[in-house]
Amino acid sequence: MKESLKPGERAFSLFLxxxxxxxxxxxxxxxxxxxxxxxxxxxxxxxxxxxxxxxLKIIFVEDLKKISEKRTMSKTVLDAIAFAFPKDIxxxxxxxxxxxxxxxxxxxxxxxxxxxxxxxxCYMMPHENTKNALxxxxxxxxxxxxxxxxxxxxxx
Amino acid sequence: MEYLLLPFQQPVxxxxxxxxxxxxxxxxxxxxxxxxxxxxxxxxxxYGWNVNAAIALMIxxxxxxxxxxxxxxxxxxIPGAPAAVATALDGYPLAQKGEAGxxxxxxxxxxxxxxxxxxxxxxxxxxxxxxxxxxxxARDYLLLAFMGLMLVGSLGNRSIAKGIFSxxxxxxxxxxGMDVMTGLQRFTFxxxxxxxxxxxxxxxxxxxxxxxxxLQIRTKDLPxxxxxxxxxxxxxxxxxxxxRLTIQSSFIGVLIGAxxxxxxxxxxxxxxxxxxxxVKKPEVPFGEGAIEGLVAPESANNAAVGGALIPMLTxxxxxxxxxxxxxxxxxxxxxxxxxxxxxxxxxLFYLICICLGISNIFLLVFGLxxxxxxxxxxxxxxxxxxxMIIVLSVIGSYALNKNLYDVFWMGxxxxxxxxxxxxxxxxxxxxxxxxxxxxxxxxxxxxVILAETNPAGFMGTFVAGLFTSPISLVLxxxxxxxxxxxxxxxxxxxxxxxxxxxx
Numbered sequence: 001m002k003e004s005l006k007p008g009e010r011a012f013s014l015f016l017x018x019x020x021x022x023x024x025x026x027x028x029x030x031x032x033x034x035x036x037x038x039x040x041x042x043x044x045x046x047x048x049x050x051x052x053x054x055x056l057k058i059i060f061v062e063d064l065k066k067i068s069e070k071r072t073m074s075k076t077v078l079d080a081i082a083f084a085f086p087k088d089i090x091x092x093x094x095x096x097x098x099x100x101x102x103x104x105x106x107x108x109x110x111x112x113x114x115x116x117x118x119x120x121x122c123y124m125m126p127h128e129n130t131k132n133a134l135x136x137x138x139x140x141x142x143x144x145x146x147x148x149x150x151x152x153x154x155x156x
Numbered sequence: 157m158e159y160l161l162l163p164f165q166q167p168v169x170x171x172x173x174x175x176x177x178x179x180x181x182x183x184x185x186x187x188x189x190x191x192x193x194x195x196x197x198x199x200x201x202x203y204g205w206n207v208n209a210a211i212a213l214m215i216x217x218x219x220x221x222x223x224x225x226x227x228x229x230x231x232x233x234i235p236g237a238p239a240a241v242a243t244a245l246d247g248y249p250l251a252q253k254g255e256a257g258x259x260x261x262x263x264x265x266x267x268x269x270x271x272x273x274x275x276x277x278x279x280x281x282x283x284x285x286x287x288x289x290x291x292x293x294a295r296d297y298l299l300l301a302f303m304g305l306m307l308v309g310s311l312g313n314r315s316i317a318k319g320i321f322s323x324x325x326x327x328x329x330x331x332x333g334m335d336v337m338t339g340l341q342r343f344t345f346x347x348x349x350x351x352x353x354x355x356x357x358x359x360x361x362x363x364x365x366x367x368x369x370x371l372q373i374r375t376k377d378l379p380x381x382x383x384x385x386x387x388x389x390x391x392x393x394x395x396x397x398x399x400r401l402t403i404q405s406s407f408i409g410v411l412i413g414a415x416x417x418x419x420x421x422x423x424x425x426x427x428x429x430x431x432x433x434x435v436k437k438p439e440v441p442f443g444e445g446a447i448e449g450l451v452a453p454e455s456a457n458n459a460a461v462g463g464a465l466i467p468m469l470t471x472x473x474x475x476x477x478x479x480x481x482x483x484x485x486x487x488x489x490x491x492x493x494x495x496x497x498x499x500x501x502x503x504l505f506y507l508i509c510i511c512l513g514i515s516n517i518f519l520l521v522f523g524l525x526x527x528x529x530x531x532x533x534x535x536x537x538x539x540x541x542x543x544m545i546i547v548l549s550v551i552g553s554y555a556l557n558k559n560l561y562d563v564f565w566m567g568x569x570x571x572x573x574x575x576x577x578x579x580x581x582x583x584x585x586x587x588x589x590x591x592x593x594x595x596x597x598x599x600x601x602x603x604v605i606l607a608e609t610n611p612a613g614f615m616g617t618f619v620a621g622l623f624t625s626p627i628s629l630v631l632x633x634x635x636x637x638x639x640x641x642x643x644x645x646x647x648x649x650x651x652x653x654x655x656x657x658x659x
Contacts, residue, residue, distance in 0.1 A: 012579050016321075023328065026343065033340075037604045037614060040335035040342060043597055047328045054321035062315055084578055089373050093571060096366075096546055100567055103550070104560050113550075117543045124376050124539030135540055139547070147551055151201050156554040156563065 005068040008080025013063060017055045024048035088124070095120050109155040114140050159503035160510045162208065169212045173511055176216015177518040183217070184224030184240075185530050186541065191221025192477045193368060193545075196360040199485040200552035203357075207489045211504070212511050214485060218478050219515040222420050222458050223267040223523060226450075227530050230259045239420035239457035242428040246442065246449030253445055257527070261390040262447055263454040264523030266402055270455030271516040273406035274413070274462025278469075279509050281414075282498075286470040289495035294602035295621055297471075299631040301596045304416030304473045306638050309585040316642045318581045326589020327596055329354050336594075337601060349561055356484045356590050358553045358562045359569050363583050364477070365552070366570025369545035371577060376538040388527055398451045401431060409456035413463025419476025419584075420457035420464070427456030458519075462512060469493050469505055472595060477584045480591045 027048050030041025071079065085093070099116040103109065114136050121132040147153040163169040183194045194217050202210035225240030230247035243263060250259040292300070305327070309319030332343045333353030344350040405427040412423035431442075431452035438446040464475025472494035474480035486493050491501060498505055553566035573583050607614040622628045640646050 006579060009579050012575065023343075030340075030342065034338065036608075038337075038601060038608065040338050040340045042604075043600055044328060044331050044342060047324045047331070050324045051321050051328070054317040054324070057317040058315065058321070062317065084575055086374070088376065089370060089574075092373055092542070093370065096567060099546075100550075100560075100563050103563060113547055117547065120543040120546075121540055124373070124542070125537060132540070139544060143547065143551070147201070153201055153551065153555045154558055155551060156560060 003066045005063060005066040007076070007083040009066075010059070010063055010068075011076075011080055012084075013055060013059045017052075017059065020048055020051045020055055024052065091123065092120060095123070103156045110140070110144070113143070159506040162503075162507055163212065163510055163514055166208075169208060169511070170514065172209055172212040173216040173514050174518045174522075176213045176218075177220035177515050178216075178522050180217035180220020180222075181224035181227070181519075181522055182526075182529065184221035185227040186536060189541070189545070190364065190368070191218055191224070192360075192481060193364045194221060195478050195481045195485075196357065196364050197548055197552045199357050199481060199488065200361065200555045202485070203488045203556060207486075207491065207504070208507055210485065210489065211508060214482050215508060215511040216515045216518070218482065219271055219458065219461050219512060219519060220522070221478070222271075222461050223264070223454070223519055226263040226267070226454060227260060230256055230263065231531065239424050239460070240453075241421060242424040242453035243450060245428065246444070246446050249443070249445035250450070255445070257388040258390060259450055260527065260530075261388040261524065262394060262450050264388075264520065265390060265395055266398075266405075266451050266454040267458040267523065268516050268520045269402045270406045270409055270458035271461060271519060272513070273403070273455075274410055274459035275509060275513045275516065276462075277410040277414075277459070278462040278465050278512065282466050282470050282505065285466060286495050286498040289470050292471075292495065292627060293621070293625065294599040294606070295618060296625070296627050296631060298596060298599040298603060299622075299628060299635065300416070300471060300473055301592045301599070303631055303635050303638070304467075304592065305585060305589060306635050307416055308588050309582070314580055316639075319585050322576070322581050322583065323585035323589045326586035326591075327593045328589075329359065329586070330356070330590045330593020331597065336597065349559075354565070354590070355556060355562060357488070357556055358566050359590055360481055360484065360587055361549045361553050362566040362569025363573040363587055365545055365549040366566060367573030367577060367583065369542045369549070370570060370574040372538045372542050372545075376542070388524055394447065398448065401435065401448055401451050402455045404434070405431065405452040405455040406459035409459030410463040412456070413460025413475055414466045416467050416471075416473045416475060419478075420460040423460040423463070424453035424457040427452040458516075465508060465512070469497055469508065470495060474588060474591065477587060480584075480588050484591055 024045065027041045027045035031039045031045055034040060036042075095116065099112055102112040102116075117136045117139060118132055121135065122129055125132060143155075148155055163173065180191055180194065183189045184191050195214055198210075198214060198217065202213060222239055226243040226247065229240040229244035230251050233244050233248035233251075247259045247263065250256065305323040306320070309316065309323040330353070332350055334341055334344075334351055341351065408427045408430060409420070409423040412426055413420060428449060431448050435442075435446075435448045438448050440446045442449050460476070464479045467473045467475050468479040468483055472483070472492070474483045483493055491497070491504065549566055549570070550563050553562045554560065556562065573586075576586075577583060603618055604614070607617040610617045612620070622632055
């Protein structure tokens with residue numbers, strides 16, 4: 001049975017192809033600055049060529065063998081986003097990034113971590129807020145005792 | 157040799173091995189958490205420790221995790237780790253018949269046997285390979301690294317092109333930063349953070365930890381299956397009956413584990429396949445709860461632990477993803493695994509061997525106890541597990557350099573690896589590429605400089621050397637062979653041959 005092309009699969013391969021072409025152009029610039037096989041751009045250039053060959057095989061041989069549904073442009077984009085970043089995953093990544101930014105802005109690990117844990121648990125497991133709160137407290141205390149007190153690890 | 161007694165002279169090492177095995181078993185028993193992830197996290201916390209203590213803990217986790225995946229494979233039909241995929245084929249049918257305890261007991265005993273055979277193989281083979289590896293030239297190391305990347309990129313992946321792309325991407329990521337010879341910057345965009353290069357531990361935490369956590373969200377709503385498990389210790393007759401299969405599968409495990417990039421998952425699948433071919437009359441057919449279907453993969457995947465450590469310690473090439481992480485940890489501790497390791501720090505080798513041996517004893521103890529904890533752990537909902545993994549990855553990525561940008565890089569790698577996994581790009585080759593990148597670059601430069609200073613030029617030294625040196629020739633042959641056996645033409649020829657045989 002023929003395999004189906006996943007939504008956004010070709011777009012992702014093309015994105016990687018664009019990145020690879022950019023990488024090759026940068027490596028060529030390095031090789032022009034310092035020519036020769038021992039140039040600091042020689043290995044990146046070689047790797048770029050390997051990546052390019054692989055991607056060309058993926059796009060023009062492997063992907064073409066797969067069954068692809070005929071869709072309008074807007075539906076293709078929407079399906080690709082829904083496949084790669086379903087609602088739950090997109091929201092969780094968003095929460096993760098907010099947590100990282102909170103750490104960067106100096107809110108502090110011991111404040112931002114319980115908030116991140118509780119909010120993300122409540123999002124993924126609604127109707128169990130008491131258990132989520134209990135789990136958050138246990139986890140934060142365990143992290144503090146194990147990492148800060150026993151392992152002497154500096155927390156963010 | 158006095159290092160063999162070290163864990164007995166320093167009980168803290170014994171304690172760390174025990175803790176490692178315990179943590180390894182229970183981490184790998186939780187679907188979605190792997191030994192690689194646990195060891196990656198550990199590297200960031202233990203870099204300041206005494207190297208012996210860090211090794212004891214890492215080896216314990218490695219061995220424990222190689223076994224732990226079987227528990228959720230038996231109880232839930234979800235392999236806790238890739239090495240337990242084959243275990244689920246017969247383990248789960250046994251659990252459905254109400255014999256989960258028996259299945260878990262058999263897998264424990266077989267894992268211990270396999271682990272001990274792997275340890276013996278490590279002790280006997282590593283010194284010989286290490287002596288032989290001293291004859292390797294820079295060209296051979298370059299070929300060896302490519303062989304590792306080629307194998308990890310092609311074995312077990314649906315698309316060889318995606319595997320090799322991932323491996324090349326990993327090596328490229330390892331090239332970011334200042335060139336070691338010229339000091340010129342590559343892909344840094346003038347950013348001082350990128351000048352020392354991408355931190356391999358941060359990359360590993362993102363690629364293995366964060367990405368897996370994000371991926372697990374997809375299954376957060378799956379119902380939890382509760383299991384009832386009572387008796388676990390198997391009878392002696394069962395063990396005796398399958399001893400031959402245990403030894404056969406353990407040897408397969410050691411051999412496959414020692415191949416750079418292959419690892420326990422492939423070893424277990426090959427051993428399972430081999431058992432199906434060699435066991436003529438199993439009590440129950442394979443796939444329906446055959447004990448032989450547990451014996452083969454479980455002894456093979458733990459024997460592969462010792463096997464995977466052989467190329468890591470003697471050649472500086474990791475046998476699988478976990479040994480890639482352990483290799484990174486040894487670099488952080490200022491050690492240089494490779495053929496000179498035996499000569500410069502022989503104690504370290506013997507310490508690893510004894511830690512692995514002892515970890516098998518702890519595996520027996522923890523494997524036959526704590527069934528209730530296992531059943532509770534595998535029931536932890538993903539909704540609570542995922543945020544916990546992210547927080548641990550944040551702590552791990554920050555702990556190394558105390559730099560919050562590392563946390564963002566970890567997250568970035570996590571998202572990239574998640575998307576790659578969604579579109580079937582394997583992640584292990586990328587990690588191996590990052591780890592091997594400095595070795596590839598160093599040996600490549602040595603080969604080129606040698607060629608440039610030789611009147612015969614590049615063709616006369618490197619290319620001619622490939623065909624005149626027996627070591628290079630063998631390595632080149634393996635690279636070509638591993639490429640050919642994955643090709644469409646070879647597979648078509650193999651199918652035709654199999655059809656002819658059946659006729």
